[in-house]
Amino acid sequence: MTMRAPVTDLPIVFEDVSFRAREVAVVADVALALAPGAPTVVVGPNGAGKTTLIRLAMGLMRPSSGRITWGGRDDVPATRRAILFQRPVMLRRSAAGNLAYALAAAGCPRAQRTARVAELIDLVGLTGLGERPARRLSGGEQQRLALARALARDPDVLFLDEPTASLDPAATKAIEDLIRAIASRGIKVVMSTHDLGQARRLAGEMVLMHRGRIVERADADAFFTAPRTAEAAKFIGGELLL
Amino acid sequence: MPDTSALTLVLTADPALMAIMRLSLIVSLSAALCAAVIGVPLGALLALTRFPGRQAVIVVFNALMGLPPVVVGLAVFLLLSRSGPLGSWGLLFTPTAMILAQTVLVTPIIAALARQTIEDLWNEYRDELAAMDVGPLRRVATLIRDGRLSLVTALLAGFGRAAAEVGAVMIVGGNIDGFTRTMTTAIALETSKGDLPLAIGLGMVLIVIVIIVNALAWTLRRVDERFAG
Numbered sequence: 001m002t003m004r005a006p007v008t009d010l011p012i013v014f015e016d017v018s019f020r021a022r023e024v025a026v027v028a029d030v031a032l033a034l035a036p037g038a039p040t041v042v043v044g045p046n047g048a049g050k051t052t053l054i055r056l057a058m059g060l061m062r063p064s065s066g067r068i069t070w071g072g073r074d075d076v077p078a079t080r081r082a083i084l085f086q087r088p089v090m091l092r093r094s095a096a097g098n099l100a101y102a103l104a105a106a107g108c109p110r111a112q113r114t115a116r117v118a119e120l121i122d123l124v125g126l127t128g129l130g131e132r133p134a135r136r137l138s139g140g141e142q143q144r145l146a147l148a149r150a151l152a153r154d155p156d157v158l159f160l161d162e163p164t165a166s167l168d169p170a171a172t173k174a175i176e177d178l179i180r181a182i183a184s185r186g187i188k189v190v191m192s193t194h195d196l197g198q199a200r201r202l203a204g205e206m207v208l209m210h211r212g213r214i215v216e217r218a219d220a221d222a223f224f225t226a227p228r229t230a231e232a233a234k235f236i237g238g239e240l241l242l
Numbered sequence: 243m244p245d246t247s248a249l250t251l252v253l254t255a256d257p258a259l260m261a262i263m264r265l266s267l268i269v270s271l272s273a274a275l276c277a278a279v280i281g282v283p284l285g286a287l288l289a290l291t292r293f294p295g296r297q298a299v300i301v302v303f304n305a306l307m308g309l310p311p312v313v314v315g316l317a318v319f320l321l322l323s324r325s326g327p328l329g330s331w332g333l334l335f336t337p338t339a340m341i342l343a344q345t346v347l348v349t350p351i352i353a354a355l356a357r358q359t360i361e362d363l364w365n366e367y368r369d370e371l372a373a374m375d376v377g378p379l380r381r382v383a384t385l386i387r388d389g390r391l392s393l394v395t396a397l398l399a400g401f402g403r404a405a406a407e408v409g410a411v412m413i414v415g416g417n418i419d420g421f422t423r424t425m426t427t428a429i430a431l432e433t434s435k436g437d438l439p440l441a442i443g444l445g446m447v448l449i450v451i452v453i454i455v456n457a458l459a460w461t462l463r464r465v466d467e468r469f470a471g
Contacts, residue, residue: 060372078375089370092363092388092469101384105374133469153374
């Protein structure tokens, strides 16, 4: 493990944040605090603003208005945050090469990299596949490698944008098990999903987005048993939220 | 009885023929390397920066890929001739002048191909590298490294173009026997003199070189696909 300064990016606080693309508010008037604890799962229909919310929290986009702070500070470089994109891109290197690259980018000393690479490869169950070109791995294997690459940054908070959208049930289970293991190690997980069952399985806290706004935010138990808003009730009931 | 003297020249490694080949290879390889040293960073800069007129610059570079060698030869000739701005360097009719002219000819090819390669790769990598908080220098190094096989292919394309052109080296080199005579200028001269065996022999060698260059490029592309997935 690399040494870390005793500061953290958490909580991530959104103060009245909006993001507009060509005058259309993709994310509107969001106030949100992401604090250490059980996974936060963001749900909502397509175009609700889930991906944008996650990218804003990661610091990959700047809000059009409002303010985002990480551990009370503005403009914190993403050294303690990591993200798994919906369609992760493997670098044109071996699986191990991808991890070594991420470790180098995160400032891991050269002498420790080989050991860390092996550790990460084992962690995500890709033992023995290290020398394969990353782009030749299957979809599920690539997703796990991408997860390992995100963990190489030794993050406080891990964002996952629909991490299992294109995976079969077995590969999905592998990812969900990893997410649980990651959360139990004290890394804050913030993920978006379309899959209500997945949300039930993983969430500690639920955030329902609709048309760029946060409609309901509650503990997972409360969200699923006693939704406060009509939208949440419809969403849980499997009705279409238009 | 067919005339086999061309083949004999090649098979017996005729010294005059070998000297011409050697100079050709040295000049064109040096030019391709110089062009790569200038063209790859230039291509990376064009790929990764946004400035007013960028599109126009890209169009110009793409157009310059088809630069006529004689025009390049003429421009470099004017630059290096006794009364030209660099006339005092005394480079006209030397191999150095030929390398210079071919570098001018090949740089746009390598820059344009490198820009395309690096820009395509950047579009793929952008989000991931941003998420890994990779700084500008490491970004460029990463793109060049991961695009290296395509970039070598660009270099081979540049070398092929340089080795095959006759106009620029003829004008700035002067086709001086034993000093600035290359395969292409020799073919032009020997054909007009009627010494066909030497011309045909050189022509065969040139074709073989072009085939080897293309085979190399093809192999690299296959290796690249392994990683590109």
